[in-house]
Amino acid sequence: MSEIRPGVQFVREFAPRKTSPAVDTRTTFMVGLTKAGVTDAQVLVRSFAEFQDAFQTGGQHSKVFETAVAAFFQFGNAPLWVAKVADAESNGKPNDAAWQAALDLFTVDLGPGQVLAPGQSDTKAHKRLAAHALATNRVALLDGAKDADPAALKQLATGLAVSPGSDRCALFGNWAVTPDGGDIPASVIAAIQTTKVDAISNIQPIEQQATPIAGITVKAWADKDKTAAYKDGANLVISRPGGVVLGGYRSVLADPGTYDFSATRLMMWLEAQIKTLSAQFIGSPITTDTVATFHGAVASLLSRVFSAGGLFGETAQEAYLVDTRSVNTPETAAKRELNARVSIRIAEHVELVKVHAVSVPVTETI
Template sequence: MPRPQVVVSVAAAPPRRGIDSDTGRTFLIWPGTTGPQNPVRCRAATEATDAGIPQPYAQYVADALAEGSPEVIAVRADIAALDAAGAQVSVWANALAKADVATYGIGQVIIPGVASQNAHDALLAHADATNRCVLLDGDVDSTVAELTAFAAAQEAKPGAVRAGLIAGWVSAVGTAGVDRQIPGSVIVAGLVGRRDGLLGHAGGVPAGSQNGAGISRLATNVSLTFTDAQQDVLADNGINPLVRRPGQVLLGNWRSLSADSRWTQLQFGRLAMQIGNGAAGVLDEFLFRTIDARGQLANEIEAAVVSLLAQLEASDALYGTNGSSYRVVVSDSPADAAAGLVRVSIEAAFSKYAERLVFDVVVQQPGALTEEVA
């Protein structure tokens, strides 16, 4: 038997995945002519390569997990990677349809690195059909004019309230110390998952330096830099840049592509996704229940939905206190009852993030006294 001693071993740890959340998962669509036909659920980086997903897409799965996504659902689109930029909308739509909401839930959908109009169109149509959030990429070297053109093509579509366009790719340390480039949507999908897991809801903002919420764990540099004036243009067009600050790379904004000013902040669309999905799950329990004339079923349904909204209000995702941020109305119409219909109406006030902080500084001459105000 060996002598008593302390034995230390050091090994590379796999990338950490994020905290479980219903809204934080990533759906990653990758182009390929070989590999798994069906969606692959990855909660560890090795699961992508073990399933036969090729590089660099298996690496993108690992990157999203490392940034904070709790899991990545990787879905193959039947198109060669070299032909992805020219793929028809139907190619992407067919891939997106494989990951149905009933089986795989909600979250963020990305087609990393593909900045084509068809890929963007497919993502916006998917957002409208499923209520999922979608994150669009520009090219690694897109100009401001190109990015605003991408945004303008999507801003009037119904899915735009749950869509964000990410400006710029990032650099990260690769094998043998050689930098590699990662599409911005991969990084931001991970930031979203990290934020949702910490807060427990989709109303947080994965941008800025606030407690590290918008700071990438992987990125060392960005492919694009923007002047202050250019960042204003991006903000006006619902485009979210990845920006470099001393010692860090962070997401610089959180805007939707929607032209509707009521949906400018992207967490509004994501909260609507969460509430819609949560309400659907709650209300599913009431299917086949008898609609009574005394309103008992209506009261139970109202209480269940109110519970969902009260939790969001308590965590400041909704703006209000003591139930003032939401209103739930369940129909008691005899006509609806005769049709076997229970109609539920939900109104909610979403909490906005602080867009501008203004400091007023008063400078006094040495020895001067501040005038007292009565």
């Protein structure tokens, strides 16, 4: 633009739209085979009709994935990102690189949530999902084989236990069946129930806390087999009046700090929220007021979790501690750092109820 002097110059520009970081832990990420669709981008779908528009249905090798997505929207209601695995001339068996390329489409900026590859039940697939969950602050919902028994599930859980990201994984052992005979991998049932529970509340979406999914069935397991599978790191889908529910919600690890999968989801939520909150302080002058404001923001976030019932303690002081005093010093200020140390006591969940009844003779007092 030429300048006229003396004169007035007015330059009109459009600022880019500000977007908030994605922190909805209900968001679900599914990777699998589809009949059609792009393989170089992830696609957000909000209904099965949108999935059909983007990927079509009726593919030779995509029935399990199509049934999974259909069930997800029939019985649930959450944002779903889909990535198609390139299947050129592989006869329904893409190589490891193709699976990894599809997973990589779910970039970290899409936020936290649960990632799954419905029906993929081998250790390689599980390790890919575990590594992805670790890199993106997500949790992974894993499948056992359709006909897996307790021994097979134990082998899967054991094979994953030492892998990076295994603390973010839960294994679900038995598949469900639709009225027309379609197979629904157990990870999909877990995703449906998981997305109905906000991570901040730290509630397990199991039989007592979740609405049964009606219209589908699962093969019944003997009590000893259910107990064995759960002990060895696998959760089962079980039948109850009104439909099917999750019979457990534990991770593949037995470590006390990572055993409870609801606690894992809560930590995922906290990581996403604290990162978003902390980013707002970048560029702020390092002063005592800034440190105090930062402390208050983190403490306020944890107060929300405590009020929602996600932490253990009769008072907030018993449930969490935010330390910004000892970790912010002249030395850290010289390094241009703003620090916080957070300690939290995440509430455990009842896994066994014991009642001891004593029969007292009528001639005796209680």
